[in-house]
Each structure stands twice: as C-alpha cells, then as structure tokens.
Amino acid sequence: MQMEVETTVGTPGAVEAETLNRPAAVLEAFVRCIESGEVGAAIAFLSESVVEGVGYGKLESIFSSSALDIWSLGGIEGVEMRTLAFSRDHVEMQLTIWYGDHKAENEVVDLVREYGLWKVSLEEVNLITVDPLS
Secondary structure, three states, X not given: OOOOEEEEOOOOOOOOHHHHHOHHHHHHHHHHHHHHXXXXXXXXXXXXXXXXXXXXXXXXXXXXXXXXXXXXXXXXXXXXXXXXEEOOXXXXXXXXXXXXXXXXXXXEEEEEEEOOEEEEEOOEEOOEEOOXXX
C-alpha cells in the first residue's frame, strides 16, 4: 500500500483533464467546488450511483447549504489527503479540512473509477450528509 499525502492552501481553479486521473486532486476539487458554491461542478465529481440514488435536486440543495456552512466557519484554509487503501478502481482517503476559524474536520472518503475517471462515492461526509431515504 502506497501512502500519499497532499496538502494545499488556496482557492478553487479550473480542473484540468489530468487532475481527474489523481484521486487526491479530484477530492480537493470536489471540496473546493462545494466551498465556492459551484454546485453543478461539485455534483459532476460524484459517482453515478450517488447522483442517481440521492437525486440531482436534493444534491443541489445539500451543496448550497454546505457552502453556507463552510463560510460560516471562515471558509477552508487548507486540505490534506492521505491514501488509506488503493486498488485499481477504488481508493479510500483520509480527508482533513482546516477552516478559517482554526477548527479541523476529519473524514474517510471513498473514490471509485468510473469510465476511467475518479469519482467521489460517499454515504456521509461532514461537508454533506447524504441520506437516500430522506
């Protein structure tokens, strides 16, 4: 198992094609899209099963609310990802987010490879809570 740690500080930018081949870059772009309120772009980083299971409209509402929550904490100051498990089509990553109010959150997030690109596959992440039954 290869350990990978990436720490970044900054604002979201355009996602380049090669970014979609790096799980850590996909996860950070996803988080930054939520932070900046780029709801459609954030949803594009999700696996098909999440979008189909939860529904696009509900995800829009969840991400819009999450953006407000993030900014109420002072925005995101930094993001760190550590690879916990890696296979050809699945990655489990530890995500740590530092907010402007100096609080930090830790989450474990799964990414899956769909059509050759890494996508976020989640049941619950503090940035968003996905409950397909509600």
